[in-house]
Amino acid sequence: MTPIHVIFDGPVGWYCGGMSDGGRITVNGSCGWSVGENLMSGSIEVHGNGGSSAGATLRGGRVFVAGTTGARSGISMKGGTLVVGGSVGYMSGFMMQRGTMIVCGDAADGIGDSMYEGTVYVGGSVHSLGADCVEADMTDDDRALLATELDPHGIASTGVDWKKLVAGKKLWNFSKHEYDAWRGAL
């Protein structure tokens, strides 16, 4: 059976498509907090702006927001892909555990704070990195992934100074020798 395509002609509020498992949702407007919260599979496209916590605890599937999203976008992601065409607010990617977040615009303070795993790509400026979030080298595979994710939306992935952010892994295990790192995170 073909998964259903749900189309909203207008803005939606909090938690649109939350906990969905399969199917496709298109929002022709903006959305409130936590669009696609805990999405298991399927896709959500928002042709507008998103609120805070877009794609929170994403487990699978794909959330695309064409505009800008608020604070803590992609918080505690456990899989899936979150693509933001604009910028994201502070502490986005906080405690990310798996998955991929692509930010085509700027990232506000504390991006990737305390992330365990997963990858965050930022095309614009990074105001500041969160605790234990470090920049890694971009590879050809990374660029191929960005092209695959962004081309369908008509967003150029080339000619962009992409920053790849990953976990520094210093917070994986407590070490009294890195007390300052823990104190900074907590």
Added chain:
Amino acid sequence: MATLTSEIDCSAHTTREINQAIKRAAADGVPEIRLTNPAARHCLAVP
């Protein structure tokens, strides 16, 4: 046989009714459902 497209005017229904209609359409094999006037209502398309 399921119709190709179903349309719901959200202004005439509660959120619960809308979500139940989406679930029913998915179960019936309706490929596309269009919802008008969502009016920024919370928790839409939540199973």
